[in-house]
């Protein structure tokens with residue numbers, strides 16, 4: 001068994017069945033990622049458009065590609081033909097662009113609304129009020145080619161588990177509130193994407209349904 005297959009097996013044993021494991025393969029070569037594919041992994045996450053496009057071209061076509069990083073509007077067209085889920089919707093303009101590019105590709109693209117929950121200034125994402133205003137607008141409600149299926153967030157980069165747990169709780173309550181007010185009759189709004197290598201167990205305890213795990217599967221990467 002390869003190192004990657006062993007790591008995957010270990011992580012899967014810890015995850016309840018309702019939690020989707022996204023293997024974050026950014027910076028890693030196709031040969032290494034294929035070890036995960038051969039161990040049955042089908043959901044992969046990348047944070048750079050160029051890299052995801054290149055890997056999508058080279059790798060088996062039954063892979064579900066997740067764009068997990070910040071997405072620039074002018075790059076949406078490159079992933080629109082094949083992306084499975086865009087995690088980082090952080091503005092109305094980006095959402096409109098995804099809808100437009102999805103329509104051009106005759107498909108509906110699923111997205112997550114990213115929320116700012118960490119204490120660091122640099123992380124992208126909506127504040128709750130801003131997202132509520134957007135979701136209440138008639139123009140947004142009419143969009144036919146983009147579908148919000150949940151929310152995503154990143155906790156602070158800290159060893160303070162009390163703080164991290166608090167931030168995950170905050171994201172869960174944002175998710176619950178949006179579900180109740182905007183998606184009550186829509187069962188597809190069901191994804192709470194939170195948790196990475198260092199904190200996925202905590203995230204699952206706090207209600208995560210999708211974890212994005214990189215280094216715990218593939219080993220350390222150079223800074224990216």
Ligand SMILES: *Cc1c(COP(=O)(O)O)cnc(C)c1O
Pocket residue numbers: 024026047068069154195196197198212213214215216
């Ligand atoms: C890189 C990355 C991850 C995975 O991080 P690890 O600590 O390697 O598990 C998860 N989510 C996002 C948004 C990332 O950029």
